[in-house]
Amino acid sequence: MLDYAARGSRALRRSQIEEEPIDSPGIIPKHQKQSVTAKLPLLEIIQRAVFRIQPGTKLETVVALIALYYACEGAWEWSKPKLKRLFSSQVTISELDPIALEVLAYMSANVMSKADTTNAVLVSRSSALAGGDSYMRDMMFLARHRGHAKKETDEIQCLPPIGTKVFWVGFRPFLFQRVGGRKPGSRFEEIESQQPAILLTTPGWNLKPITDFVKTCHDFKVKNSAGSTTVFFAGSGGMGMGPPGSWSSVTKAVRKLDTVDMDESVKADLLKDAEDYYSLDSKNFYADCGIPYRRGYLLYGRPGTGKTSFSSALAGHLKCDVYMINLASGTISDGQLFSLFLGLPQKCVVVIEDVDSAGIGREDDMQPNAQHQGSQHPQKQEEPKQQEAAAAASHPGRYGRRSERRHANVTLSGLLNAIDGNASQEGRLLIMTSNNPDALDEALTRPGRIDKKVFFGNMNEASARSIFRRLMGRRAIATGNLTETEVEKKAAAFARNLPPDEFTPAEVQNFLQFCRGDAEKAVAEVGMWAEKRRKETEPKRVNGITNGVTKKDVPPADFSNMDPTAMLDALRMGPLAAFNGINMSSAVPTMATEEAMSAMTPLSDFGEIDNE
Numbered sequence: 001m002l003d004y005a006a007r008g009s010r011a012l013r014r015s016q017i018e019e020e021p022i023d024s025p026g027i028i029p030k031h032q033k034q035s036v037t038a039k040l041p042l043l044e045i046i047q048r049a050v051f052r053i054q055p056g057t058k059l060e061t062v063v064a065l066i067a068l069y070y071a072c073e074g075a076w077e078w079s080k081p082k083l084k085r086l087f088s089s090q091v092t093i094s095e096l097d098p099i100a101l102e103v104l105a106y107m108s109a110n111v112m113s114k115a116d117t118t119n120a121v122l123v124s125r126s127s128a129l130a131g132g133d134s135y136m137r138d139m140m141f142l143a144r145h146r147g148h149a150k151k152e153t154d155e156i157q158c159l160p161p162i163g164t165k166v167f168w169v170g171f172r173p174f175l176f177q178r179v180g181g182r183k184p185g186s187r188f189e190e191i192e193s194q195q196p197a198i199l200l201t202t203p204g205w206n207l208k209p210i211t212d213f214v215k216t217c218h219d220f221k222v223k224n225s226a227g228s229t230t231v232f233f234a235g236s237g238g239m240g241m242g243p244p245g246s247w248s249s250v251t252k253a254v255r256k257l258d259t260v261d262m263d264e265s266v267k268a269d270l271l272k273d274a275e276d277y278y279s280l281d282s283k284n285f286y287a288d289c290g291i292p293y294r295r296g297y298l299l300y301g302r303p304g305t306g307k308t309s310f311s312s313a314l315a316g317h318l319k320c321d322v323y324m325i326n327l328a329s330g331t332i333s334d335g336q337l338f339s340l341f342l343g344l345p346q347k348c349v350v351v352i353e354d355v356d357s358a359g360i361g362r363e364d365d366m367q368p369n370a371q372h373q374g375s376q377h378p379q380k381q382e383e384p385k386q387q388e389a390a391a392a393a394s395h396p397g398r399y400g401r402r403s404e405r406r407h408a409n410v411t412l413s414g415l416l417n418a419i420d421g422n423a424s425q426e427g428r429l430l431i432m433t434s435n436n437p438d439a440l441d442e443a444l445t446r447p448g449r450i451d452k453k454v455f456f457g458n459m460n461e462a463s464a465r466s467i468f469r470r471l472m473g474r475r476a477i478a479t480g481n482l483t484e485t486e487v488e489k490k491a492a493a494f495a496r497n498l499p500p501d502e503f504t505p506a507e508v509q510n511f512l513q514f515c516r517g518d519a520e521k522a523v524a525e526v527g528m529w530a531e532k533r534r535k536e537t538e539p540k541r542v543n544g545i546t547n548g549v550t551k552k553d554v555p556p557a558d559f560s561n562m563d564p565t566a567m568l569d570a571l572r573m574g575p576l577a578a579f580n581g582i583n584m585s586s587a588v589p590t591m592a593t594e595e596a597m598s599a600m601t602p603l604s605d606f607g608e609i610d611n612e
């Protein structure tokens, strides 16, 4: 290739020499003809160009200038990072950190949407959803929410690419870099690749401009996501989830509190308590009294009574994000739980779901990690399992499917340390949900950790009317099928036909969805449905505190012959255990049992506890 070029160049030179007089400008003097330029045509072209500009310039000068250029370039490359370090400030934000989402949302809306953008990641809504990429899903949500994408069909979104981007905020330049991330072409090797992160750099000697920028991003997100909540899930390493110990997120429309049917006075009390907790007065009060600024609620009741729904509606009402942790997955260790809590923002709602089913008991009798760590006493490893099986056989009410003890990686002390250890973040509102509150360790629910215990019960008449209005009435009124008065009448009829305090809101919601907006059908068929549903769940009611069983429903049994010590043991296991298969009304209590009974929490306080 070079050879051809050199030959071509020589031919050109010969023809020029023949045509032009010797002294004309731009012609190389004869003594230089066979020089190095004959071998390096590029050099010759440069030399000719220089001759035209400055006749008489020597080749050595040209070569020296080129060498100087390369030397300077090398020196610049070498000193660039040092100068950058010396004259600029930089922060690194892991993309797994919730702040990253806010920065990316700002970038996507304010920087990438500008006309001069030449490099971006384009993503369609369907690929974002299919890929389980929470960041992309969130961006799509924000775009639609802000009206950038007006229709559901407007599915393309511009996101900052992996790489660098310079942008200005006011008169200050920022360098935005996205590094790391998933290996190209791979969807499943994310964990193996470098952890994705955002680098923000700006000229100056302090971090304030960057922290101000991050705050701007936060405010931007809060302003634009009014009407939406970001739900963070503690990663379990599963598909679409982040690695254990990290948060994955999805932005959802806020669930309104009036869509959660529960006792209105209880709801109002919880709202007032949560609002008071986040007031400035209360913050100062906690600080003045030296009380750790934390608050906790225990929401208990059967599955499908609205504990989780209420928690996220409450977060939306308080205008903060919700962080969900499911310990029962068994993939989160003590250390990971601790770092999850460390990464929480100051104001947020943290929900630990089904805390009783996480297999966390008193450490002396549970030893949840013994099996994982390879205990030196094999016979002891079997003990918890045997105890569990025996307990399950004798106390079906406590150990139903939902309450099944799994082998969590988190220990009780690990959990306590995470939620209120010295290093734990202050300002969060912790909500634990449970289907089986009496299985919880006292240490977990003591005042200071849990400040309110709230029972979520089955549908009563008022909530039946409310759910009917919401799921059937609104649509019927909107389509003109029914008037408001007619809806009220039908809601009352529906509530009359639905047996009170027997079915969960989730069950009733399911029935109403099945009616597909046909209010007549819902009113007419709810009685039959209840009967059928009762039969389906009947087998689970035998001998226990199960679905829909209230104190009066428990079949009579005689325990006059029961050993008082056994009765006390049963009580120690938890108040509900003592009711298994025993009707207190037909009992003839001895002194010991009478004393024990008076110490028991009335069953009505617990309502119906699930044993699905």
Ligand SMILES: Nc1ncnc2c1ncn2[C@@H]1O[C@H](COP(=O)(O)OP(=O)(O)OP(=O)(O)O)[C@@H](O)[C@H]1O
Pocket: 259, 260, 261, 262, 301, 302, 303, 304, 305, 306, 307, 308, 309, 310, 353, 354, 433, 435, 456, 505, 506, 507, 509
């Ligand atoms: N009180 C309620 N008001 C309105 N909807 C409810 C209520 N309870 C349950 N639902 C509906 O039932 C479904 C399940 O509710 P949710 O997950 O909040 O129940 P949960 O008590 O948290 O159950 P689990 O113990 O299984 O987590 C949701 O679709 C929700 O809309």
